[in-house]
Amino acid sequence: MYTFITNPNARSGLGLTRWHQVEAVLKEQKIPYQVYFTKYQNHATKLVQELTSDLERHTIIVLGGDGTINEVINGITSLDKVTLGYIPIGSSNDFARGTGLPTDPVKALQNILTPSNYEHLNIGVLEYEQKRRRFAVSSGIGFDAGVCHEVMVSRLKILLNRFRLGKLSYAAVALHRLFTLKPSSMTVVLDGQTHHFEQVFFATGMNLRYEGGGFKFCPHADYQDDRLNIIVISKISKWKVLALLPTAFFGLHTRFKGVNLFTCREAQFISPVPLPVHADGEPVFLKRTLRLFCEPDKLRLIGAPTPKRL
Numbered sequence: 286m287y288t289f290i291t292n293p294n295a296r297s298g299l300g301l302t303r304w305h306q307v308e309a310v311l312k313e314q315k316i317p318y319q320v321y322f323t324k325y326q327n328h329a330t331k332l333v334q335e336l337t338s339d340l341e342r343h344t345i346i347v348l349g350g351d352g353t354i355n356e357v358i359n360g361i362t363s364l365d366k367v368t369l370g371y372i373p374i375g376s377s378n379d380f381a382r383g384t385g386l387p388t389d390p391v392k393a394l395q396n397i398l399t400p401s402n403y404e405h406l407n408i409g410v411l412e413y414e415q416k417r418r419r420f421a422v423s424s425g426i427g428f429d430a431g432v433c434h435e436v437m438v439s440r441l442k443i444l445l446n447r448f449r450l451g452k453l454s455y456a457a458v459a460l461h462r463l464f465t466l467k468p469s470s471m472t473v474v475l476d477g478q479t480h481h482f483e484q485v486f487f488a489t490g491m492n493l494r495y496e497g498g499g500f501k502f503c504p505h506a507d508y509q510d511d512r513l514n515i516i517v518i519s520k521i522s523k524w525k526v527l528a529l530l531p532t533a534f535f536g537l538h539t540r541f542k543g544v545n546l547f548t549c550r551e552a553q554f555i556s557p558v559p560l561p562v563h564a565d566g567e568p569v570f571l572k573r574t575l576r577l578f579c580e581p582d583k584l585r586l587i588g589a590p591t592p593k594r595l
């Protein structure tokens with residue numbers, strides 16, 4: 286039995302339209318399923334907590350954006366008891382892009398119903414002030430998180446989503462924030478080794494390669510290697526950041542001075558001032574200190590027919 290967690294409101298209502306398409310196929314093929322529609326923020330987490338608290342095996346299919354994926358993985362009681370399928374609807378699509386899953390809903394559904402490949406996906410953990418939150422794509426502090434915070438409260442994404450241009454909202458907000466930002470110093474501890482950086486724009490731990498709607502910030506991130514890939518952008522002029530951002534869509538930003546890349550099992554970001562934090566693009570308010578690492582258990586993902594992991 287498939288359990289669908291559907292965000293009808295993903296991409297300004299496209300979620301519900303896509304669900305009707307998916308449901309028609311399920312009914313036609315007489316596939317047993319149940320569906321839960323999310324009604325408010327963090328509802329997906331609550332639904333999945335209730336569903337998986339029996340510690341039985343479940344196949345959960347998410348129909349929504351990266352935010353819904355994040356809420357769902359945060360509700361899973363035991364990661365190794367769940368098989369996850371994904372039908373992307375959102376505007377960012379970094380989870381689908383990073384795992385190579387089909388972005389077309391009908392193709393994504395076919396891939397789920399006739400799976401040819403399962404992958405074991407690392408799940409990241411963000412720890413702050415004795416609280417924990419899981420992430421599938423990335424979690425970071427500074428400029429990138431500030432963009433997520435502002436996109437969330439701005440009406441721009443809703444407006445642009447109507448024209449299927451939701452991705453542009455990140456670019457527009459990023460531009461605005463870039464010129465109001467005051468980069469500060471940061472201490473980054475990676476597997477016990479301390480690095481000090483001046484004028485940091487952001488520091489991010491990535492499980493997948495892309496974030497922010499297609500920025501390939503860590504081109505070598507591998508979601509099965511039990512490690513996080515870290516990017517720290519520091520000591521670089523704002524104009525250079527502006528030039529660098531478009532190149533990041535192709536992973537070519539790594540050639541710029543001031544782009545620092547690492548791989549580690551555990552990272553700590555320590556900032557002298559509170560900065561915005563995000564987990565999979567979902568705001569986690571302002572924090573000074575974060576610890577990032579991977580869950581010991583992996584999540585079984587109904588993967589792309591031809592995985593794009595390496």
Ligand SMILES: Nc1ncnc2c1ncn2[C@@H]1O[C@H](COP(=O)(O)OP(=O)(O)OP(=O)(O)O)[C@@H](O)[C@H]1O
Nearest residue numbers: 294295296323324326349350351352353375376377
């Ligand atoms: N019925 C609902 N009405 C309004 N918001 C909802 C509803 N259900 C879930 N949400 C919230 O919508 C937010 C965004 O959802 P989701 O990620 O699925 O879509 P998106 O924002 O269009 O895509 P992306 O995150 O890829 O940009 C989540 O934070 C979730 O809490």
